[in-house]
Amino acid sequence: MDVLTHLFLPLTVAFAVRPEWFDSPAWLALGVFGLFSDFDKFVGAPGLLHSLVGVVPMSLALVGLGRVLDRRGWIDDATTAGRLAAGFVWSHLLLDVIDGGPVPLLAPLFRTGLGLEYPARVVFGAEPLGLAVSGPLVALRIVAPRPGFNAYGFINGFGIASVLTFAAIYLGRRSRASDNGIASSDNGNEFQDDELGCRDDGGDR
Template sequence: MDVLTHLFLPLTVAYAVRREYFESPWWFALAGFGLLSDFDKFLGVPGLLHSAVALLPVSLALVGTDKSLTGELGASRLAVAFAWSHLVLDVIDGGPVPVLFPLVESGVGLTYPARVVFGADPFGIAVRGPMVALRTTAPRAGFNAYGFLNGFGIASALTFAAVYLGTESASRENDSGSRENGVELQRNDKDGRKNDLDSRGDGGDR
């Protein structure tokens, strides 16, 4: 799966579910943890960081550091979610993801062999093959060539942009409406006090 997908698909989900975490722009940088697992490619050991055996201590270190420095777990919780999302997306994309490397070198991934055949069977259409299949194989050892961008990554980036801009626009409109309502309430309050004073003055004249 390409770089943009690993960055923007988890970021879109996190932003939609926990928007309050992103009041500071620095929190968007945590999406970079979604690329952490791919650093094993620079080492020439594919699978080293695509493993729960490696990510678990990294996650615990992030949580411990965050807790000791801030007393909270907001940033580390988000960073850990981004890091683990890489494995989930790679499994969905076919893998192989060696989740127990180096204890078990074989990895897993999902494939989708089903094909729609037109002009077949009495109804003119048929689905051949299973919808989902499990693939098990070991990653290719050593340094390899990998795809960098694809259409789904571009779509993921555009989806995040649409969600972010739409949400921010709606938030600004709500803030503007709240300010206008506040001004209107203040105006009504002043008018009410003025009318009250006028009515008291009229009563005194009588």
């Protein structure tokens, strides 16, 4: 799966579910943790950081660091930030499994990884209705990652769609929040004007 999908699809889900976590735009930078597992490719050991051996310690370290920073008062809501960053780390494995993998969850003990593939094909001009689905909708793929340094796709159409979806949801929510803030301010001003009017009427009497 491409870099843009790993960055923006988890961010989109997190922002849609808990937008209040991202009141500060700086929190969007946590999405970078969605790329953590791909750093194993820099050392020519694909799969090393796609395993529980790499992901579990990293997640625990992020959560623990968040708690420490929170207790010392250095960063507000650092505990939530740590958990969110850990969630982004795990999202990489989930997306890679959905995209076909292979994700070797037990590496380096077992090099074999797993992923899903979708072999179903729509056949037109077949069957009485002129339409048929050939092959299973979902199949499990079990294979070991290619060792060493390899070439990988960088971005694709799904990644671009992920960026556009995130931008639409993020900017839309920010715009509505801004409009609600302006409306609340206008209502407050009207209320103050009404109070002043009532006091003036009372003084005239």
